[in-house]
Amino acid sequence: MIARDATLNDVLEKVCRLAEAFAPGCMAGVTILDRGGMTFEHCVMPSAPTFAAGIPGVEVGPPHAGTCAAAVYGGAPVASNDVERDERFDPLWRKLNTDHGVCAIRSRPVCSADGRALGSFFIAYKGGAPDPWPEEIEAIGARLSGLALERHRATERQKLIVGEMQHRLKNLFAAVLSIASQTSHGGVTTAEFLKAFEGRVLALANAHDLLTRDESADLAELTRRIVAPFAGDESVEITGQPFKVAPSAVVPFSLVLHELATNAAKYGALSSSEGRARVSWKSYRGENGERRFKFKWEETGGPRVAPPLRSGFGTLLMKRAFADVEGQSRLVHAPEGLRFRIDAPMSGRLGRLHEASKTS
Incomplete structure (x- = not known):
């Protein structure tokens, strides 16, 4: 799906559904950072779209709102096996989870090939944390999400090149004329x-x-x-x-x-x-x-x-x-x-x- 240039949402939803198929009973999701790398601008969670709607605007921190923010900030997976009582995180984030029945959640950073954080991939359970936790599925989901996000941003940038170059040339000529006039x-x-x-x-x-x-x-x-x-x-x-x-x-x-x-x-x-x-x-x-x-x-x-x-x-x-x-x-x-x-x-x-x- 990545190679066929499907929409980013379609690709990430497919990744989440595959994770849910290989780890029965879980709900999977992907958070996406803005270009500044400081705030989540989007979230995909096909099994709980109202949960996803509560993520945009959340800052990476510190202090960390939840496991996704902490994972991105620290560069390593972060888990909460008792979300409702986990005082490390923001009460609003905990309520968002409990409102959707989530008892356990673990988030892993999603990174580009050069290690730059792009977001996070997370798996959540309503019935408590399984033993063992599906770490391999989580890691694969994060890698696939990273590939999809990198491909999406590269495609976006490619589409903007012509328009941006035209814009820059106009600005450059205007700047040169202004500099000449003022000098x-x-x-x-x-x-x-x-x-x-x-x-x-x-x-x-x-x-x-x-x-x-x-x-x-x-x-x-x-x-x-x-x-x-x-x-x-x-x-x-x-x-x-x-x-x-x-x-x-x-x-x-x-x-x-x-x-x-x-x-x-x-x-x-x-x-x-x-x-x-x-x-x-x-x-x-x-x-x-x-x-x-x-x-x-x-x-x-x-x-x-x-x-x-x-x-x-x-x-x-x-x-x-x-x-x-x-x-x-x-x-x-x-x-x-x-x-x-x-x-x-x-x-x-x-x-x-x-x-x-x-x-x-």
Whole structure:
């Protein structure tokens, strides 16, 4: 069914039905993560569709709502043999199970060929856990579900290539025209215009080069590629959790990093042999529990900084680049060195953490 390009739901329902046939008395299901890897966006459970309807929107955690979230987060199977009394998990998840008569459930991560979590495969029983548990059936179900999900996403991406390339080309031409127009303002000489224009267009080219090689880009690699022409390895410190930048955010990150590196090399810390720049990022929980992302550029050891008399295109770009992902940008001309910060909600439009041990 996978090879015949059946719909994803049809394939996953078939996998579940086969598991139920080989493990009589069980109910099988598949949860599917969103592209950000932080939330379940869909669930297939042909024997209990109302159970499946209660899964979308559940976060992987921690804290873990249930066994599927815990399995995905930890990268290993997680079981509950007494769902109703299992206080490790959210009461709403436990109620969802007991409302459907589930007493025992075990979930296994569903992964891509490169180990990236795509969701989970689970088996549930109404009459308590069997002895032995059908681990082989569970493992096969997870593998088949992983193949189906990978094939589905590859097919989706292939269908979108032409439309996405047309969209990118339009955006690229618009960006080049905008850069040319804005760079020419302010009475710059022809030589100054060409140098600034060339740098900004090369930053765009670097961003699009990364996008053609992968659907997302590693933030550390992206930073190194953009900053490298302006400074040696010892002048710039890059630190942060492994983070995959979403396609929609690669160009904003590239242009902002180029502006910061250019300014630092011309006027700031990178214009001095003693100067240093530190690029860092992290995820954290906001006051309301929302998962957020913070990015910082901090300069030290360079010439004393004074606020510019006027704001050019670069300043405007840095302040507005992340508006589409609800990001708040702050640029501070501190005397000891330039400071730039981005603070945004963690979302699929911005990117995702990709540590080996977890997906959230």
